[in-house]
Amino acid sequence: MVVRRLSVALALLCGLAAGMAASFAEDRAIVLASTTATQESGLLDHLLPIFREKTGIEVTVIARRADEVLDGARRGEVDVVLMHARPQEEKFVADGFGEKRFDVMYNDYVLIGPKSDPAAVKGKDIATALKAIEAKGAPFVTRGDRSGTHGAELALWIVAGIDIAAAKGAWYREVKQGMDAALDAARTANAYVLSDRGSWIAFKDRGDLDIVVEGDKRLLNQYGAMLVNSEKFPNVKKELGQTFIDWLISPEGQAAIAGYKVDGQQLFFPNAAKSGG
Numbered sequence: 001m002v003v004r005r006l007s008v009a010l011a012l013l014c015g016l017a018a019g020m021a022a023s024f025a026e027d028r029a030i031v032l033a034s035t036t037a038t039q040e041s042g043l044l045d046h047l048l049p050i051f052r053e054k055t056g057i058e059v060t061v062i063a064r065r066a067d068e069v070l071d072g073a074r075r076g077e078v079d080v081v082l083m084h085a086r087p088q089e090e091k092f093v094a095d096g097f098g099e100k101r102f103d104v105m106y107n108d109y110v111l112i113g114p115k116s117d118p119a120a121v122k123g124k125d126i127a128t129a130l131k132a133i134e135a136k137g138a139p140f141v142t143r144g145d146r147s148g149t150h151g152a153e154l155a156l157w158i159v160a161g162i163d164i165a166a167a168k169g170a171w172y173r174e175v176k177q178g179m180d181a182a183l184d185a186a187r188t189a190n191a192y193v194l195s196d197r198g199s200w201i202a203f204k205d206r207g208d209l210d211i212v213v214e215g216d217k218r219l220l221n222q223y224g225a226m227l228v229n230s231e232k233f234p235n236v237k238k239e240l241g242q243t244f245i246d247w248l249i250s251p252e253g254q255a256a257i258a259g260y261k262v263d264g265q266q267l268f269f270p271n272a273a274k275s276g277g
Helices: 002-027 036-040 043-055 066-074 086-094 126-136 148-159 179-189 197-202 238-248 251-258
Strands: 029-035 058-064 080-083 098-114 140-142 172-174 192-196 209-213 220-228
Touching (some): 029 036, 029 066, 036 043, 036 058, 036 179, 043 058, 043 251, 058 066, 066 080, 080 086, 080 238, 086 098, 086 220, 098 179, 098 238, 098 251, 126 148, 126 209, 140 179, 148 192, 179 192, 179 197, 179 209, 192 197, 238 251
Parallel strands (some): 029 058, 029 080
Antiparallel strands (some): 098 220
């Protein structure tokens, strides 16, 4: 009887310890909402184990379009946001949903197209390239999904002086999916498409596609991180979330970002220090 009671007590203690361990692990965890580019490029798979080893904090990632990232954050469903749609990010903070925005890193957009370049756009001027594509009705694939990349593309049509809503025709093809799907559709249709450089480097089945326009300053793609406002949403893990942001903009985090490469090519370039982060 004594042995049985000891066994029951031991089992209860083990169960209690396991529950406490699970509770502690949950307490040391945050939810990060980010755009699909950081996930599909493999960057987060590279960064998060380094951060976990350093701090013991687990990070669960929800990868969505830019508008969906912010919609979830406005409902208090996540702790930290990492994305590349600066005007939307700044409005998010101005509206009181985010505490502060920090520059983290950048890469750039590139215009991808057939190596034969049927619209003769190869060069550095993105506005001239888009004008030529529209004038010739050359096939162009758009994500059409309200992502950060889609927003950047729409802004570039405006820079080119083109009302794409009025000008689009059969040549302008919406996929309403992520960057990999858009690149694959462009490969299949031998079409032009705007991509962030990281997604292009990570994309393997390129077919006859290549970079046709790059180097225009208007193609800069800046990423920022924000802590969701804990005063508005008490469930937000402010201390742990800020620890993650602080690590991202620290020399160690910035070096980890710079160290991520695919086929020897760097996908993202840290710039927190340059922006005062």
